[in-house]
Amino acid sequence: MMAVLLPNASAEIAGKGSAHDGRIQTAIYSPDNVFRIYAMKDRVTMIRLEDGETIDSDDGAMNVGKPGDPKNREWILGANKRGSVIMIKPSRYAEEPETNMIINTNRRTYLIELKLAKSLASMTYMLRFDYPKPAPVGETPFKGRDLNVNPCDGKINTQYQRRGDIAISPYQVWDNGTFTCFRFPTNAPRPVIYEVLPDGTESMVNMRTVNDITVVHGVSQEFRLRLNKLVMAVRSKVPNTGWYNYNGTTTGEIREVKK
Known part of the structure; x- marks a missing residue:
């Protein structure tokens, strides 16, 4: 027209x-x-x-x-x-x-x-x-990003015991000495995670979610997961060495910038 x-x-x-x-x-x-x-x-x-x-x-x-x-x-x-x-x-x-x-x-x-x-x-x-070309659209809105990114990558410890109500159990737990990762079934309820301190008391942890992984900012010998009356204990079989993360990354990859 x-x-x-x-x-x-x-x-x-x-x-x-x-x-x-x-x-x-x-x-x-x-x-x-x-x-x-x-x-x-x-x-x-x-x-x-x-x-x-x-x-x-x-x-x-x-x-x-x-x-x-x-x-x-x-x-x-x-x-x-x-x-x-x-x-x-x-x-x-x-x-x-x-x-x-x-x-x-x-x-x-x-x-x-x-x-x-x-x-x-x-x-x-x-x-x-x-005509300016629009930005290419990939198969997902996350094109160019690693959908399987592991926020607890590096030298990891996967030796964890679980005991308690299986309904709130993660199916995978690991840590890299700096962060502890919990992977839950996608359609399962997410419990609140507490760290068990040496005196037996519980402290709520700082955490974030990366894709389907709950990342706890820290490591502990034992975590306690709670959801209403459901409780599960998650305990590491490996003593906490607390190794220092010298490069400040979770993947071990660094980039050198020369000026």
């Missing part, structure tokens, strides 16, 4: 001229920009759309102007059968042809400001567009 509206004063973007002929112009498309075309009476300007992009025009051409005598038509507009090329020119009888035009296609809306060129050298013979 194409329409010519009343004159509108605004800032516009002109296409960049070709190195071979400045009247062949290319503009970077944005739905937030108004594009300027310099036309001349009795000269046709062509607007080329993206391959596969078309306007909705039943007869392929429209004349727009004052009602009555055909000589009063301000603009003559047309399109090819595929609707991918639009031709416009101001009528030789146009009195005040400068106006704006809106082009709606099956993909986009173009806002065009139509001006009269003062010479053939400054006229727009063709306006085409470069």
Whole structure:
């Protein structure tokens, strides 16, 4: 669909001229920009759309102007059968042809400001567009990220005993000397995790969730999991060595930056 509206004063973007002929112009498309075309009476300007992009025009051409005598038509507009090329020119009888035009296609809306060129050298013979490509979408929104990231990677201890209510039991527990990881069934209720201190009291731990892993910020000889009246004890078979994480990472990978 194409329409010519009343004159509108605004800032516009002109296409960049070709190195071979400045009247062949290319503009970077944005739905937030108004594009300027310099036309001349009795000269046709062509607007080329993206391959596969078309306007909705039943007869392929429209004349727009004052009602009555055909000589009063301000603009003559047309399109090819595929609707991918639009031709416009101001009528030789146009009195005040400068106006704006809106082009709606099956993909986009173009806002065009139509001006009269003062010479053939400054006229727009063709306006085409470069279309910024959207960021590629992968199979998941996490493309480029490791979905199986292990926040407790490195030298790990997997020797843990579990005793208590199996309904709240993690199916995997391990630590890397800095963090302790609990992996629960996806559809299972998540209990609250407490650290059992040397005096037998319980202290709630600091933790976060990474994908399907609950990461406890620290290690302990024993954790206690509680959910209402359900209780489970998770105890490490290995004494806590408390080795220091010199590189400050959970994976052991470091990057050296040289200046």
